[in-house]
Amino acid sequence: MSDATADPRFRRKPPKRPIRLSWADERIRGIVWQILVVGIIGSIIWWLWSNTVHNLEVRRIATGFGFLNREAGLPIAESLISYEPTDTYFRALVVGVLNTLKVAVVGIVLATFLGTAIGIARLSKNFLVSKIAAFYVEVIRDLPLLLQLLFWYTIMQGLPGPRQAMQPIEGVFLSNRGFKVPALVWEPAHTAALVACIAGIVLTWLYARSARAKQMADGQPRKIWPAAIALILGLPVLTWQVMGAPWQVDWPALRGFNFRGGMSISPEYAALLIGLVTYTAGFIAEVVRAGILSVNLGQWEAAQALGLRHGQLLRLIVLPQALRVIIPPMTSNYLNLTKNSSLAVAIGYQDIVSIANTTLNQTGQAIEGIAIIMLVYLTISLSISLFMNWYNAKIALVER
Amino acid sequence: MSDITANTPALPSSPPRSAPLTAVGPIAWLRANLFSGWLSTAVTLALGYLIVRAVMGFVDWAFINAIWSVPISPTGVAQTQACRDLHGSGACWAVVTEKHRFMLFGTYPYEQHWRPAIVCLLFVALYIVSSMRRFWNWTLIPIWIGTLTTIGILMWGGILGLPYVPQERWGGLPITLILATFGLALAFPLSILVALGRRSSLPAIKVLCVLYVELIRGVPLISLLFMASVMFPLFLPEGMNIDKLLRAQIAITLFAGAYLAEVVRGGLQALPKGQYEAADAMGLSYWQKTGFIILPQALRLVIPPLVNTFIGFFKDTSLVLIIGIFDLLTAGKTAIVEPSWQGFGVEVYVFVGLIYLCFCFAMSKYSQGLEAELNRHRRR
Numbered sequence: 001m002s003d004a005t006a007d008p009r010f011r012r013k014p015p016k017r018p019i020r021l022s023w024a025d026e027r028i029r030g031i032v033w034q035i036l037v038v039g040i041i042g043s044i045i046w047w048l049w050s051n052t053v054h055n056l057e058v059r060r061i062a063t064g065f066g067f068l069n070r071e072a073g074l075p076i077a078e079s080l081i082s083y084e085p086t087d088t089y090f091r092a093l094v095v096g097v098l099n100t101l102k103v104a105v106v107g108i109v110l111a112t113f114l115g116t117a118i119g120i121a122r123l124s125k126n127f128l129v130s131k132i133a134a135f136y137v138e139v140i141r142d143l144p145l146l147l148q149l150l151f152w153y154t155i156m157q158g159l160p161g162p163r164q165a166m167q168p169i170e171g172v173f174l175s176n177r178g179f180k181v182p183a184l185v186w187e188p189a190h191t192a193a194l195v196a197c198i199a200g201i202v203l204t205w206l207y208a209r210s211a212r213a214k215q216m217a218d219g220q221p222r223k224i225w226p227a228a229i230a231l232i233l234g235l236p237v238l239t240w241q242v243m244g245a246p247w248q249v250d251w252p253a254l255r256g257f258n259f260r261g262g263m264s265i266s267p268e269y270a271a272l273l274i275g276l277v278t279y280t281a282g283f284i285a286e287v288v289r290a291g292i293l294s295v296n297l298g299q300w301e302a303a304q305a306l307g308l309r310h311g312q313l314l315r316l317i318v319l320p321q322a323l324r325v326i327i328p329p330m331t332s333n334y335l336n337l338t339k340n341s342s343l344a345v346a347i348g349y350q351d352i353v354s355i356a357n358t359t360l361n362q363t364g365q366a367i368e369g370i371a372i373i374m375l376v377y378l379t380i381s382l383s384i385s386l387f388m389n390w391y392n393a394k395i396a397l398v399e400r
Numbered sequence: 401m402s403d404i405t406a407n408t409p410a411l412p413s414s415p416p417r418s419a420p421l422t423a424v425g426p427i428a429w430l431r432a433n434l435f436s437g438w439l440s441t442a443v444t445l446a447l448g449y450l451i452v453r454a455v456m457g458f459v460d461w462a463f464i465n466a467i468w469s470v471p472i473s474p475t476g477v478a479q480t481q482a483c484r485d486l487h488g489s490g491a492c493w494a495v496v497t498e499k500h501r502f503m504l505f506g507t508y509p510y511e512q513h514w515r516p517a518i519v520c521l522l523f524v525a526l527y528i529v530s531s532m533r534r535f536w537n538w539t540l541i542p543i544w545i546g547t548l549t550t551i552g553i554l555m556w557g558g559i560l561g562l563p564y565v566p567q568e569r570w571g572g573l574p575i576t577l578i579l580a581t582f583g584l585a586l587a588f589p590l591s592i593l594v595a596l597g598r599r600s601s602l603p604a605i606k607v608l609c610v611l612y613v614e615l616i617r618g619v620p621l622i623s624l625l626f627m628a629s630v631m632f633p634l635f636l637p638e639g640m641n642i643d644k645l646l647r648a649q650i651a652i653t654l655f656a657g658a659y660l661a662e663v664v665r666g667g668l669q670a671l672p673k674g675q676y677e678a679a680d681a682m683g684l685s686y687w688q689k690t691g692f693i694i695l696p697q698a699l700r701l702v703i704p705p706l707v708n709t710f711i712g713f714f715k716d717t718s719l720v721l722i723i724g725i726f727d728l729l730t731a732g733k734t735a736i737v738e739p740s741w742q743g744f745g746v747e748v749y750v751f752v753g754l755i756y757l758c759f760c761f762a763m764s765k766y767s768q769g770l771e772a773e774l775n776r777h778r779r780r
Contacts, residue, residue, distance in 0.1 A: 034604040041608060048635040055634045126440050127433035128447045142760035143753050144715035146722075147729055151753070154745030158488065339620035346722055353622055366630040370623060378618040 052367070067363045068093075074358050076350050078266050089359055096355035097376055103269065103351065104338040104380070107276045111337060112330075114277060115284025122289050133285065140282035146343055149275040153347040156267035162258050171251050173259060179270055180252035183263035189243035193236040200231035207231070268349035272341065280337045287333060291326035292318065323395055331388035335381050342377070352376050465490025469497050478740045495744040496751045499735040503752065506571015506726045512563065515554045516574045522547055522554075523577040531766055544585070551578075567643060571726035573755065575645070579717040579727065583652040584660075584710055590653070591660030596690060598661065599668055609661075616658035621719050624651040629723040648720050656713050663709055667702035668694065703774065707767035711760050718756075728752055 019027055056063060068090040075085050079095040080102060121133040140148075157176055160166065165175035173180040184190065204227065211222040252262025295318050303317040344351040353373055360369025422428045435441045465486060471479045483492035496503075505516045526547045529535055535543070555574065558564035597609035616624070628651035629644065636642065671694060679689040699706075718729040726734075732752040736745050 030602050034602050037608065038604050051637050052634045055638065058638065125433065125436060126443055128444050128451075132447065132451075138761070138764070139757065142711070142715075142757050142764060144718040144729065144756055146718045147749055147753055147756065150729075150733065151746065151749040154749065158743065158746070342620040342622045343719070343722075345622065353620070353626075357626065360630065366634065370627050370631055373623045373626070374619045377620055377623065378615070381618040 061364050063365070063367070065368055067359075067365060067368070070363075072359070072362075074355070074362065076355070078269065078350070089363075092355050093352065093359065093372060096350060096352035099349070100338075100341055100344075100351040100353075100376070100380075103272055103276065103341050103344065103349070107273055107280065107337050107341065108334050110273070110277045111280040111284055111333075115281035115333075116288050118281055119285035119288030119292070122285060123292060137282045137285050140279055141286075145275065145279050145340055146346055148279055149271060149343055149347055152271040152275045153267070156271045159267075162254060165254070165259075171262070173252055173254075175259075176267065177258060177264075178267045179265040180259045180262045181265070182252065183250045183261075185246075185248040185250050187246045187248075189240050189246050192243055193240040196236040196239040197232060200233075200235040204228045204231045266349070268344070268347055271347055272344050272349045276337055276340060279340070280333055283333050283336070284330065287326055287329045288322075290329075291322040294325045295321045320395065327388065327392045327395065331385060331392070334384055334388070338380055338384065339377060342373075461489065462491050466493050467491075468493050470494040472498075480740050480744075483744065491747050491750075492744050493747060495736065495741050495747050499741070499748070500751070502572075503728070503731045503735050503748070504572045505574070506731045507569050508571060508574075509563070509565060509569065512557075512565065515557070515562070515565075516570075516572070519551050519554050519574050520577060522551055523574075523581060526581070548582075567645060570645075572731040573728050575720075575725065575727040576714075576717050576729075579645075579649060579652055579720065579725075580714045582649055583656050583717070584713060586653045587656035587660055587713075590657040591664050592695065594657060594661040595664035595668055598665055613658045613661055616655055617662070621652075621655050621716055622722055624655050625719060625723050627651065644723075645725060648723060648725050652713070652717065652720075655716075656709075659709055659712075660706065663702050663705045664698070666705065667698035667700075670701050671698050700774065704767050704771040707763055707770070711763045711767075714759060714763070715756065728755060 019025060021028065023029060055061075069088050071086055072089045072092040073085050074092060076083055076092060076095055078099070080098045081091075081095060083091060083095050118133045118136060121129050122137065124130045124133070156178075159174055159176045162173075162175045162177055165173040165180075167173055171182040204224070207227050208224050211224055215221055250261045250263075252259045252264075299317055299321065300313065303313040308316065341351060342353040345354040345357060348354070356369045356373045359372075360366050363369075421431075434444045467483050467486065467490060470482060470492075473479055478494070478498060480492070480494070483494060486492065501510070501513060504520075505513050508516050526544065529543060530540060553559065554562070555570060555578075556565060556567075594609045594612060597605045598613065600606050600609075625648060628647040632647045632650075633641065675693055675697065676689070679693040684692065717727060720727050721730045721733065724730070729752055732748045736742060736748050
């Protein structure tokens with residue numbers, strides 16, 4: 001191609017043809033077609049819009065987003081921020097968005113781990129392991145997610161009551177009121193330790209970068225892991241010790257008819273999370289498997305011939321190449337998980353769809369309610385795809 | 401130098417080697433695939449134990465301890481005490497025995513159930529015929545039109561001596577199959593037009609198609625279904641009303657169209673540019689080029705992902721449960737609302753799940769087989 005563009009004959013632009021006002025000119029045809037299509041679609045939209053305006057007037061339905069400042073009066077069982085039924089609709093919707101994000105973020109992290117593990121298991125040389133993984137993937141992918149969610153929710157409801165709660169591990173209770181797990185009583189020292197941990201990660205990253213720069217300069221590899229352990233684990237522990245090492249665990253205990261203390265996970269959230277994670281993991285497993293298989297066998301052999309150890313082989317040779325194949329479909333799986341979290345409405349977890357749906361039933365303002373749902377999901381989808389596109393561009397093959 | 405002759409052995413004192421380990425036969429297979437090392441052996445043993453335990457537990461639950469039927473009291477209420485006494489140690493398949501007609505056909509008049517049953521068989525036959533490559537030509541069009549007309553006659557009735565059954569009474573598996581089949585049959589042509597539009601050189605058409613695809617793909621199907629159920633009546637002029645099932649059908653079609661369009665676009669992009677240029681050089685018009693040269697090749701490239709998308713939409717039709725349309729899953733959920741059957745959700749969902757599994761597994765196997773067949777020329 002470069003030869004062709006270097007040739008001066010090809011650099012010459014074709015002469016411009018004058019537009020003839022005739023059906024034989026394809027530019028005229030293009031303009032006519034575009035006007036026609038835009039006109040038809042525009043008039044359909046205008047027709048629907050005028051009908052809507054007329055219907056809203058006839059049925060005396062208010063329009064606009066004024067209702068957002070009114071008192072909601074709808075109870076919400078679980079929320080990350082403080083919420084009372086006397087708060088406004090706006091705050092209720094914010095609670096819904098946070099609940100959606102709560103299940104989406106946790107779900108994406110867990111599904112990635114589970115899916116990667118199953119995808120690798122499917123490639124295992126052990127017949128039993130690979131067949132079980134294949135069976136899991138096939139069955140999970142062939143059942144509707146909604147059915148799986150209802151199934152998990154039924155199982156959650158079928159658990160014994162709080163008095164006969166199952167206790168698989170000391171301090172963890174499973175009952176039809178949800179899961180109860182021990183929680184740490186949070187104190188400033190823990191916040192400080194968390195900050196120290198983040199600082200440790202940043203310092204490790206900086207250290208690794210400088211070590212790499214030095215290796216580039218003199219060819220000597222430097223060990224990073226001792227400094228990494230010291231910074232990421234040692235620093236937080238030290239901070240925690242200096243601040244008095246508080247360690248008080250809040251154990252859940254049965255008082256009367258329900259549990260007190262500890263951290264609780266509602267049955268709705270648990271069913272939704274389990275359903276989403278197991279379902280999406282089936283799809284992620286296939287993505288991971290395809291990604292690993294896409295790395296040419298010669299790359300593995302060449303890495304072994306260079307004398308790389310197995311860990312190095314995976315980290316330096318296979319993973320960077322597999323990730324290029326994995327990232328784009330992984331993005332769409334993350335987006336699907338986020339959108340699928342809207343099925344929460346079927347099992348009564350109060351995410352944005354559920355709360356917006358209640359709002360539109362209470363206020364009668366269907367258009368605004370649905371616009372809010374769509375806006376929230378479009379924003380989340382666009383954010384995830386922007387982030388993943390950025391990451392994809394970062395790891396993409398750099399060609400000449 | 402001279403002491404090495406042609407007869408000198410290379411390694412003078414090599415002991416005779418033992419025969420190599422067998423590399424064929426069941427024992428070698430076991431050694432290679434199950435017990436290749438201490439870690440592999442440990443994993444095999446642990447997993448084997450867990451599988452045996454799980455299978456035995458499942459057999460106990462599903463067959464040995466299960467109850468297949470319960471007595472019905474004269475008032476028509478099922479006596480499910482025997483099932484409740486199991487406390488989950490055995491399945492109560494009685495709920496399936498008792499309610500399977502309701503789950504499959506919903507509230508369709510009981511004595512007319514043979515009609516939806518034939519409809520389901522017709523749908524399955526239609527799928528099988530469509531999946532045979534022998535029929536991948538124009539004969540498919542009359543076959544589809546004929547079958548769908550027959551299905552319409554059977555479901556509605558009112559002629560040929562069949563009593564009329566209003567649409568509100570339809571339910572169960574036929575609804576799922578109707579939503580999936582009509583949705584995909586309508587969405588597929590739409591998706592081809594949108595995919596072509598998205599690659600068009602005409603800016604206005606391209607923008608419209610990009611907007612449609614990205615907007616639909618950015619929101620969950622539920623929001624579209626809500627839109628169809630609560631907003632759609634506002635869109636239409638006064639007095640004109642569209643049936644709820646049809647509204648859901650429109651929402652599913654629009655949703656499927658956007659996703660299929662992206663799959664088709666993948667095929668259009670994968671086609672070498674030379675094909676487009678050669679068609680132009682032959683002097684073909686845009687529609688001739690598209691119809692004779694581009695689409696036949698591009699669609700063939702994307703058949704496997706298309707079937708995967710079909711599987712996805714077949715499963716997604718279950719979402720109409722949320723807006724209260726009586727499909728298979730809704731029928732299953734409604735079957736256990738009755739007080740005497742409450743608490744037997746697991747059995748019902750296993751039954752409904754098996755039906756979905758049959759359809760999706762068949763499609764998925766078909767797609768894998770087709771992919772292997774279509775890629776045969778690539779293999780050496």
